[in-house]
Amino acid sequence: MGAISIGIIGFGRIGAEHATWLSKCANAKPIAVADATPARQQIAQQRGLKTYSTIPELLGDESIDALLISTPTSMHFEHVQQALNANKHVLVEKPMALDLDQSRRLAELAERKKLVLSVFHNRRWDIDYLTVQKHIRENVFGKIINVESRLGQWQSCVGPAALEYRPGWRNEAAFGAGGFMTGGVILWIRSGG
Secondary structure (H helix, E strand, O other), X not given: XXXXXXXXXXXXXXXXXXXXHHHOOOOEEEEEEEOOOHHHHHHHHHOOOEEEOOHHHHHOOOOOOEEEEOOOHHHHHHHHHHHHHOOOEEEEEOOOOOOHHHHHHHHHHHHHHXXXXXXXXXXXXXXXXXXXXXXXXXXXXOEEEEEOEOOOOXXXXXXXXXXXXXXXXXXXXXXXXXXXXXXXXXXXEEEEO
């Protein structure tokens, strides 16, 4: 079997990052993007990716095996649902949806259709997490009572791909409850005894 062909819905900052990461994979490759923003379509085309201005156009591309959803959080439920209903495997940026009910409904749909649905959560590979993990294994801190971390990124406007849209969308409640919901992970260590 050849490499898995990936379509990306939403080519903002993180969609463009995913395309870069995927281009380095031996068993997966980005091939197409759906984004309504002309500047982002141009960026995708410069990277050799096919572009579509609508999601239904991308979903109709039979050369795509799986979809990566990297749109704002409030759009995840609808976009994942569309992808699954088009019989595509899905990797969705964190969080999967706005609430537990939506997440369960997506998981049930994927299970019924016998498709893979996974949530991308890269923080576990950050150096601070890996360092803490190593020290916990080595018992450097003693007995761990609590682990908490904070990530201070409250703007989505990092890099050229996001500038044309709404640079502060991550802070708008209508797009998914701000940085807490999309980052959602904090690391803080308290040891005792």
